[in-house]
Structure formats: structure tokens, C-alpha cells
Amino acid sequence: MEQPGYRTGEPWYKRFLKSEALTGYFLISPAVFLMLVLLAYPFVLAVYISMTDRVLGEPGSFIWFGNFLKLLQDSLFRQTVLNSFIYTVATLSLKLFFGVILALLLNQEMPARNLIRGALLLPWVVPTSLSVLTWLWMFDSLFSVVNYILLGLGLIQKKIPWLGDPFWAMVSVVIVNTWRGLPFFAVSFLAGLMTIPKELYEAAETDGAKQFRQFWHITLPLLQPVIAVVVLFTTIWTFADFQIVYILTHGGPINATQIFATMAYDVALVAGRIGEGSAISLFLFPALLIVIIFMLKFLRRE
Amino acid sequence: MRHAKTVTAPQGGERAISRRRFIGVTAGATAALSFGTFIRSGLGAAKVNVLTWSNTLPAMDDVLREQAKQYTKEKGVEVSFEFINQTDLPTKTAAAVESGAGPDIITLWSDGPHLHAKALIDVDDVTGPLGKELKGWTNIAKDIAIVGKNWKSVPWGIIPICMNYRTDWCKEVGYTKFPDTYDEMLVMCKKLKEKGHPSGFALGRAIGDGNQSHYPILWAFGGAEVKKDGKTVDINSPGTAKAVDYLRQLFKDAQTDDVLSWDDSSNNRAFLAEQVAVTANAASIYWAEKKNAPQLRDVTDHALFPKGPAGRFGYSTAISLGVFKFSKSQKESKAFIKWMLEPKQYSAWMGIGEGMMAGLLNFYEDDPVWKKDPKLEVVRQIPKYVRMPGYPAPPSRPAAEAMVKFVIVNMFARAAKGMSTAETIKIAEAELKEIYGKA
Numbered sequence: 001m002e003q004p005g006y007r008t009g010e011p012w013y014k015r016f017l018k019s020e021a022l023t024g025y026f027l028i029s030p031a032v033f034l035m036l037v038l039l040a041y042p043f044v045l046a047v048y049i050s051m052t053d054r055v056l057g058e059p060g061s062f063i064w065f066g067n068f069l070k071l072l073q074d075s076l077f078r079q080t081v082l083n084s085f086i087y088t089v090a091t092l093s094l095k096l097f098f099g100v101i102l103a104l105l106l107n108q109e110m111p112a113r114n115l116i117r118g119a120l121l122l123p124w125v126v127p128t129s130l131s132v133l134t135w136l137w138m139f140d141s142l143f144s145v146v147n148y149i150l151l152g153l154g155l156i157q158k159k160i161p162w163l164g165d166p167f168w169a170m171v172s173v174v175i176v177n178t179w180r181g182l183p184f185f186a187v188s189f190l191a192g193l194m195t196i197p198k199e200l201y202e203a204a205e206t207d208g209a210k211q212f213r214q215f216w217h218i219t220l221p222l223l224q225p226v227i228a229v230v231v232l233f234t235t236i237w238t239f240a241d242f243q244i245v246y247i248l249t250h251g252g253p254i255n256a257t258q259i260f261a262t263m264a265y266d267v268a269l270v271a272g273r274i275g276e277g278s279a280i281s282l283f284l285f286p287a288l289l290i291v292i293i294f295m296l297k298f299l300r301r302e
Numbered sequence: 303m304r305h306a307k308t309v310t311a312p313q314g315g316e317r318a319i320s321r322r323r324f325i326g327v328t329a330g331a332t333a334a335l336s337f338g339t340f341i342r343s344g345l346g347a348a349k350v351n352v353l354t355w356s357n358t359l360p361a362m363d364d365v366l367r368e369q370a371k372q373y374t375k376e377k378g379v380e381v382s383f384e385f386i387n388q389t390d391l392p393t394k395t396a397a398a399v400e401s402g403a404g405p406d407i408i409t410l411w412s413d414g415p416h417l418h419a420k421a422l423i424d425v426d427d428v429t430g431p432l433g434k435e436l437k438g439w440t441n442i443a444k445d446i447a448i449v450g451k452n453w454k455s456v457p458w459g460i461i462p463i464c465m466n467y468r469t470d471w472c473k474e475v476g477y478t479k480f481p482d483t484y485d486e487m488l489v490m491c492k493k494l495k496e497k498g499h500p501s502g503f504a505l506g507r508a509i510g511d512g513n514q515s516h517y518p519i520l521w522a523f524g525g526a527e528v529k530k531d532g533k534t535v536d537i538n539s540p541g542t543a544k545a546v547d548y549l550r551q552l553f554k555d556a557q558t559d560d561v562l563s564w565d566d567s568s569n570n571r572a573f574l575a576e577q578v579a580v581t582a583n584a585a586s587i588y589w590a591e592k593k594n595a596p597q598l599r600d601v602t603d604h605a606l607f608p609k610g611p612a613g614r615f616g617y618s619t620a621i622s623l624g625v626f627k628f629s630k631s632q633k634e635s636k637a638f639i640k641w642m643l644e645p646k647q648y649s650a651w652m653g654i655g656e657g658m659m660a661g662l663l664n665f666y667e668d669d670p671v672w673k674k675d676p677k678l679e680v681v682r683q684i685p686k687y688v689r690m691p692g693y694p695a696p697p698s699r700p701a702a703e704a705m706v707k708f709v710i711v712n713m714f715a716r717a718a719k720g721m722s723t724a725e726t727i728k729i730a731e732a733e734l735k736e737i738y739g740k741a
Binding site for chain 2: 055056057058070073074075076140141142143161162163164165169249250251252253254255266267268269270271272273274276
């Protein structure tokens with residue numbers, strides 16, 4: 001059988017050009033190029049910058065892990081780390097809890113199910129900055145509609161200083177983050193739920209398992225891979241979150257909601273210390289990398 | 303199939319074009335066209351691009367647009383303004399400095415000339431003649447724009463921050479004039495709050511209003527974040543303690559609790575909603591009243607920041623115009639800046655602003671705009687009292703960092719929330735030492 005690319009008598013370069021391996025490399029080269037230029041290069045550059053004492057417009061010198069060590073001494077940074085963890089853990093748990101409930105509800109038969117499923121995605125679809133601006137107005141110190149309603153219903157006696165008090169400010173950003181991320185959780189879990197074969201539930205019912213036991217022994221284990229992926233991504237996104245906090249509180253009051261991205265922005269772009277700013281944004285990278293490796297291993301085993 | 307496909311014209315007979323050839327020709331043509339554009343933009347007439355903020359008062363930007371057109375017509379140099387949100391300026395400036403590409407003229411915020419000195423050309427040949435022609439520069443102009451020995455930018459003006467207050471309510475508690483000292487102000491504001499009219503000075507993350515309200519209090523009571531050398535942190539002083547004690551009292555007796563969550567627009571809204579009697583702001587409230595609450599315009603007035611034991615101070619945002627080293631039209635850029643600051647153009651711009659901006663050349667203290675409205679008369683004096691964060695040292699990177707990290711504002715905010723004076727100063731001192739220690 002004659003192979004088109006290996007015909008004898010053709011010059012070597014023609015054969016080379018026609019080889020399938022080369023075509024393969026050629027076809028993936030745009031993707032590789034994009035990855036290198038848009039992902040790898042900025043990342044490596046950021047790692048490099050984080051190890052320099054570079055300030056805007058000046059080259060700076062290489063100082064190894066100097067920035068990271070200095071950050072550990074920085075009280076504001078330590079608070080930022082704590083805030084970021086509170087923010088991530090709180091939003092993640094809320095979204096997980098309500099996401100599963102919402103998905104279970106949406107998986108029921110009901111009228112206009114598709115419409116409701118579609119509408120649910122709205123918070124996820126609207127540009128974050130726009131929806132957060134609306135929240136900013138709802139939490140406004142003077143004209144908060146949330147306070148207005150709560151006061152009207154008699155649930156509170158005094159206005160809640162949503163963005164003015166360190167505790168309430170954290171509550172506010174957590175609420176908004178949860179509101180915005182919940183649809184993603186619910187829809188992902190819903191997709192997972194729909195792949196679970198009905199027969200399993202029928203069998204469980206025959207064996208006399210009640211609803212909660214069905215959920216615990218069938219739904220949850222089979223949903224686990226989806227949950228793992230969603231949690232993994234959301235952890236990374238939340239640690240890198242910027243818009244919600246920047247628009248709502250800008251990290252305040254008294255740094256109560258300062259998180260990695262907002263602090264990095266202030267330090268690197270406003271104060272011009274880009275070396276230190278990069279170090280702030282990369283600080284959690286090693287920890288996240290371990291989480292990622294662990295999660296991916298877990299997923300592969302599944 | 304490994305043959306090159308041929309695309310044949312529907313009615314046979316005409317010459318078929320192979321796809322490969324088609325792609326080749328198209329790519330070639332595109333390249334030629336874009337190269338042509340490239341050549342034209344590089345070699346054509348000089349063009350000056352100005353990156354600036356969109357003014358709170360759009361009418362002032364319209365004046366600039368008109369002037370750019372006029373300049374192009376008269377001098378044959380194309381000038382274009384790009385207006386962006388004030389908060390995006392640092393990011394855009396950083397990007398231009400880092401990449402070595404961007405606008406020719408950049409609008410620098412307060413300490414900007416010090417932060418970006420290495421990326422800017424000297425503009426002494428603009429500031430020199432302007433100073434000579436127009437009665438010299440104010441001290442604050444020199445503070446912000448001279449780095450080392452040279453002028454790194456041309457001071458464009460300040461957004462004067464003053465006390466905005468309700469004359470009718472002040473009259474109710476017995477004041478026909480705004481108090482001249484902080485102690486008297488506390489007494490008046492306390493009486494106002496008892497009548498249901500609290501005052502408000504932003505203690506939240508209001509990068510403008512928060513800092514502009516509280517640095518002057520620190521200075522007026524004799525406090526300072528750093529010594530004159532710009533290196534030795536000096537916040538832990540009796541002066542600072544007095545300022546902190548004062549603010550705690552002012553918060554408790556005279557302010558609305560909301561100030562802890564205020565951002566830069568909150569006080570404007572609160573004043574327009576008749577929720578506060580006194581706040582620190584630019585003339586933008588007065589301006590907004592013209593459109594949104596004309597009934598308030600008659601009972602709104604402006605005053606200088608009060609005096610403290612150490613004197614009278616203010617901190618207003620100053621803006622200046624710098625020319626990037628990478629600019630290909632440095633000469634044209636400098637010529638345009640000089641033209642902009644000459645009385646004919648500058649008065650037209652400042653005049654439309656009616657108190658939104660004040661010039662930093664002494665000549666403009668007597669500009670006709672200040673006679674237009676007696677309520678804006680005090681505004682012209684403001685440049686005299688303005689200092690920058692880091693005072694008494696010149697503006698610097700650490701001072702800028704302390705400001706964006708709200709070290710001073712947060713020191714006051716913690717006191718307002720009940721922390722002891724010694725403790726909150728200690729925290730601020732530690733933060734400042736970290737920041738200044740890096741320099």
C-alpha cells in the first residue's frame with residue numbers, strides 16, 4: 001500500500017513536510033503559542049518580579065524571597081491572609097450548602113422548570129461590577145434599602161452599618177459573593193444530579209431507604225467528583241477575587257475586608273511597589289498548587 | 303485527498319484561483335495596508351495625546367476638547383484628549399511607565415511626579431517662563447512638581463477641598479460665621495448634632511475625602527507621620543495624640559456613625575439629602591445643588607479648614623501634567639502644556655469650573671472667577687494652606703503608600719471605634735515603620 005507521505009523518489013524535505021507528526025505539531029502550535037504568550041510568560045514574569053524589589057519604572061534588583069519574608073512581618077499582610085481565608089471558607093461553605101439544596105429543588109418536577117433554571121443563572125451572567133454596584137447602593141449607609149425593609153418589618157431596631165463596621169463589612173462581601181457564585185454551584189450540581197441513574201433510587205426505595213439516606217448514600221457520593229471540581233475552581237477564584245471587595249469596601253473599614261488582590265492592587269499599582277505587589281498575589285500560589293495536585297489526583301482515582 | 307482544492311468560478315472558463323493563492327494575496331495585501339498605516343503614523347505630522355481624568359464637571363472637559371481643536375487649527379499640531387475615570391489613572395500610568403508606550407502627556411495625581419520621576423522629562427523650560435510671566439508658583443506647586451532640582455511636571459491646579467456647611471442650621475445654633483479653630487468647630491458641630499444635624503468626615507475607604515479630611519487635623523494639632531528627613535517615623539508624638547483625642551470627641555459628639563463606611567461620594571449624597579450639616583469637600587456639592595437641589599444653594603457656604611494649635615492646613619488633590627520620556631513629540635507636548643496654562647486658555651477652563659479647580663500660579667489668585675460668587679471667595683486662598691501626605695518631608699513613595707493604605711485615616715477610625723489613643727498610634731507607628739523602612 002502506498003503511503004502518500006512516504007513515496008520514494010520525493011525529496012527529503014517534501015517527505016518531511018508531509019509527515020503526520022509535523023502536521024500534528026503544526027495544528028496545535030497556535031494553542032501552544034497562546035498558552036506560552038498569554039499564560040506562561042506573564043506567570044513566569046510575575047514570579048520573577050515577585051523576587052525583585054522593583055518599583056514602577058525602575059528595574060530593581062533580585063532579592064530572592066526577600067519580599068515574601070518581609071510580608072510575613074507585615075501586620076497588614078497577616079490580617080489580609082486571615083481575611084482571605086475567612087472570606088473563602090465562609091463563601092465556599094455557604095455556596096456548597098445552598099448550592100446542593102438548590103440543585104435538589106431544581107431537580108424536582110415543577111411547572112416552568114426550564115424558565116426557573118435559566119433565571120437562576122442571572123446573577124452569574126450579569127457583569128460582576130454592575131451587579132456589585134447595585135449591592136453597593138443597597139448597602140448604602142444612608143439609603144440602604146435592606147435596612148429600610150428590615151426596619152419596616154421590625155426585625156432590627158437600629159440601622160445596620162453594612163459597610164461601616166468591620167464585622168458587617170465582611171458579612172456584606174460574603175453575602176454578595178455567595179449570591180453571585182451560587183448559580184454556578186447549583187447548575188453544576190444539577191448537571192451532576194441528572195447523570196445519576198434513577199434505578200439506584202428505585203433499588204434503594206425497595207430496600208426501604210428513606211429520603212435522607214438516599215441522599216447520603218447515593219446522591220452525595222455520586223456527586224462527589226462534581227463537588228470536588230467546583231470547590232477546587234471556586235477556591236482559586238475566591239482567593240484571587242478582586243471586583244466584589246474592591247467595589248463594595250475597597251478593603252475597609254480599617255482593613256477588615258482587605259484580601260490578596262485588593263492589597264496587591266494598592267501596593268503594586270497605586271503605591272508603585274510592583275515587586276512586593278507580585279509577591280502578595282503569588283503568596284498563596286504554593287499552597288494552591290498543593291491543593292490542585294491533591295484534588296486532581298483524587299479526581300483521577302475516582 | 304491531498305490535492306490543493308481549487309475554487310472554481312461558477313461559470314467555468316474563467317481563471318480559477320487556488321485557495322492557497324487567495325490566502326497569500328490577502329495576507330500580503332493586509333500586511334501592506336497595515337504597514338502603510340504604521341509608516342504614516344510614525345512619520346506624519348506630530349501628534350500629542352493627552353491622558354487625563356474625566357472631570358466631575360463635564361463642562362470643564364468640553365473646554366479642553368474645544369481648546370485642543372483650536373490649537374490644532376492654529377499651530378498645526380494635532381492634539382487629542384483621552385478622558386478616563388480618575389481611579390483608572392494609576393493603572394494606566396503604571397502600564398505606560400512599565401511598557402514604555404502610551405500617551406505623550408500624562409495627568410499626574412498629587413505625588414505622581416515623585417513616583418514616576420524617572421519616566422518623565424524635565425519641564426523646567428515650561429515652568430520657568432510660566433512662573434516669570436505669571437507671578438511665580440505657589441509653594442504647593444513646587445512641592446509636588448520639583449523632584450531633586452528639576453521640575454518633573456507642570457502643576458495644573460488643585461481640586462480645592464474646603465468646609466461645606468449649612469448656613470441656616472448653623473444660624474439656628476448661633477453661628478453666622480464658620481468657626482476659625484477646631485475647638486470652636488467641635489462646639490458648634492456638637493450643638494448641631496443635638497438639633498439632629500450631625501456632621502460627617504469620611505472615615506471609610508474614601509481615598510480622597512477620608513485622607514483630605516484627616517491629614518489636616520493631624521498637622522493642625524502638631525502631629526506628623528515622618529520627620530523632615532523623610533525617613534524617621536514621627537507619628538508617636540503629643541501632637542498626634544491630641545489630634546486623635548480630638549477626632550474621637552468629634553466623632554462621638556458631632557458626627558454621624560455612618561462616616562465609618564463612607565466612600566468618596568457618600569458625603570456629597572448625605573449633604574444633598576440634608577443628612578449632614580458640615581462636611582469637607584470640593585465645590586462639587588455646590589455645583590450639584592445647582593441642578594439637583596437649587597433650594598439648598600442659598601443655604602450652602604464654604605469655609606477654610608479651621609486652625610489648630612500648630613496652624614491652618616489643608617490637603618487637596620493637586621494635578622500636574624508630565625511628559626513621558628518615550629514620547630516622540632516632547633517638544634510639541636511641552637509647547638501645548640505651556641499654551642494651556644496661559645491666562646487666555648487657563649482662565650476659560652478654570653472659569654467654567656467656578657471653584658472646582660484653583661490654579662497654582664500666583665497670578666490666578668486674582669482670576670475673575672473668584673469675584674463671580676462670594677461663596678467661592680475662600681476657595682482661592684486654599685492653595686496657600688495645602689500640604690501633601692508625608693509633610694513636613696516632600697512627597698515620596700512611602701508617603702504615597704501610607705496614604706493608599708489609609709494608615710492615618712485608620713488610626714483615627716480605630717479611635718472613633720473606641721480604641722485608646724496610645725494603642726491606635728502604636729499600630730499606625732508600626733505600619734509606618736514597615737512602609738518607611740523599605741525605602
